[in-house]
Amino acid sequence: MQFGYSELCLAHDPGSRHPESPDRLRAIRERLKKKHGVEYVEADPCDLDRMAAVHERDYLESVREFCADGGGSWDPDTTAVEETWEAIRRSAGLACWAAEAALEGATGRDTPFSIGRPPGHHAVSDNAMGFCFVDNVAVAAQHALDHDAYDVDRVAIIDWDVHHGNGTQDIFYDRGDVFFVSLHEQGLYPGTGDIDETGTGEGEGTTMNVPMPAGTDDRDYLAALEGPITAALTDFDPDLLLISAGFDAHRHDPISRIRLSTEAYALLSDRVRSLAADTDAALAFVLEGGYGLDVLADSVALVHETFDGREPIEPEDEPGDKAESALEDVIDAHDLEITPDEF
Template sequence: MQFGYSETCLAHDTGDRHPETADRLRAIRRALASRHGVSYVEADPVDESDVVAVHDPDYVAEINEFCEDGGGNWDPDTVASADTWDAALASAGLSQWAARAAVEGAEGRETPFALGRPPGHHAVEDDAMGFCFVNNAAVAARTLLDDPEAEVERAVIFDWDVHHGNGTQDIFYDQEDVLYASIHEKGLYPGTGEIDETGTGDSAGTTLNVPLAAGAGDEDYLLVVEELLRPVVEAYDPDLFIVSAGFDAHRHDPISRMRVSTEGYALLTDRVRSLTDDVGAALAFVLEGGYGLDTLSEGVATVHETFDGREPMEPDGDPEDKTVEIAEDVRDAHDIGG
C-alpha cells in the first residue's frame, strides 16, 4: 500500500496520559518496517478553504486562534497544543491525498491509506470533540465531489471505528451525494448512531447505522458488511469509497468492549475490497482511532498485508443472535431485501 504520512502530525501534543498520542503513528511505522511493499507519501496540508467546505468558518477561526494562543483543553477529552492546528491541516491533507490518489487510479498494492492524526470523525460542523478537530474523511470526500475533473458524483464513507462518527454523520446528514455507514458499539461515546438515524429530506436513506452490542466479534462484523452494507452500497453506486479505519473494536483495545481480532480486520478489508471492485468505486483508507499500540499497529499492518496478497482466514463461528436481531431492524429501517 501507499501510506500518507507527515512528521507534522507528531507535533500535536496531548500530554502524557492522553490515549491519542504521537506514539500511535510511531508504532504503526515500526510495524510496517518489516512488511514488504510499503511506500510513504508526504502530501501537502489541506487549504483552509477546503476545511470550511465542511466546517463553519467561525469555528475554524476560533480553533486556529486557540492553538496560536498555546492550546489547552478544548473540552475534557479534546486537548490542543500550539502545533495542533498545523497537525490537523496536515492530517486532513493526507486524507485528501488518499482520496484523490484512489480516484486517479491507485489500487491493488498501491491502494492509499492516510496515516494522520489528530483523527477526525467526531469533529462536527462547528465544534471539535472526541480528540478530533477537522473531519478528515469529510474534507477528503467533499474535495473530490466538488472537483469536476475528478468525476465523482457520489461517495461512501464507511466507518468501522468502535465509536460512532457523529461528526461525519452530522456534516452529511442532509446531503444526497455522501452515504455514511457506521458499525459501532451501542451506547459508547458519543451516544449517537441509532438505527432510525437514516438521513433527512431528499437524503433519507443515506445514513446507515448499525449499533452492535458489546462483545460483537468477527462474525458479527462480517454479517453487517455482507448483508447490510453491501446491498445498500450496491444500490447507491458510489464513485469513491473511503474507509474511516479505526482499530479500537479490537478485542484487546483498552477503551472498548468489542471482540474483533486482528484477522477480523483482514477479513473486513477483503470484504470492502471485493465490494468496491464490484461497484467500480475508488478505495481509500483514513486512520481514525485505535489506542492499544500493538493492536493498532498490527491492524494497520494486516490491512496492508491483505492488499499485498495474504489471504485472510475465515472465522469458524456464527454471528450472535442479538446481532441477527439488530440486522433485521436495520433491514426494516432501510427496506433492505433478504
C-alpha cells in the first residue's frame, strides 16, 4: 500500500498520559519496516478554505488562534499544543491525498492509506471533541465532490472505528451525495449512532448506523458488512469509497468491549475491496482510532498484507443471536430486501 504520512503529525502531543499519542504513528511505522512493498507519501497541507467546505470558518479560525496561543485543553478529552494546527492541516491534507490517489487509479498494492493524526471523525462542523479537531474523511469526501477533474457525484464512507462517527454523520446528515455508514459499539462514547438515525431531507436513507452489542466478534462484523452495508452501498453505487479505519474494536484495545481479532481487519479489508470493485468505486483508507499500540500496529500491517496478496483466514462460526437481531433491525430501518440467511 501507499501510506500517506508526515513527521509533522507527531508534533501534536496531547501529553504522555493521553491515549491519542504520537506513539501511535511511531508504532505503525516500526511494524511496517518489516513488510514488503510499503511506500510513504507526504502530501501538501490542507488550506483553511478546503476545510471550511465542511466546517464553519469561524470555528477553524478559533482553533488556529487557540493553537497559536499555545493550546491547552479544548475540552476534557481534546488537547492541543502550538504545533497542533500544522498537524491538523497535514492530517486533513493526507486524507485528501488518499482520495485523490484512489481517484487517479491507485489500486491493488498501491491502494492509499492516510495515517495522519489527530484523527477526525468526532469533529462536528463547529466544534472539536473526542480527540478530533477537523473531520479528515469529511474534508476528503467534499474535496472529491468539489474537484471537477474527478467527476465524482457520490461518495460512500464506511467508519469501522469502535466509536460512532458522529462528526461525519452530522456533516452529511441532510445530504444525498454522501452515504455514511458507522459500524460501532452500542452505547459507547459519544452515545450517538442509533439505528433510527438514517438522515433527513435529501439525506433521508443515506446514513446507516450499525450499533453492535458488546462482545460481538469477527463473524458478527463480517455479517454486518456482507449484509446490510453491502446491500445499501451497492444500491447507492458510489464513485469513491472511503474507509474511516479505526482499530479500537480489537479485543485487546484498552477502551472498547468489541472482540475483534487482528485477522478481522484483514477480512474487513478484503470485503471493502470487493465492494469497491463490484461498484467500480475508487477505494482509500483514513486512520481514525486505535489505542493499544501493538494491536494497532499489527492490524494496520495486516491491512497492508491483504493488499499485498495475503489471503485472509475465514472464520468458521456463525453470527451470534444478539448481533443477528441488531442487523435485522438495520435491514428493517432501511427497507432492504435481504434476510439474515443471505449473509
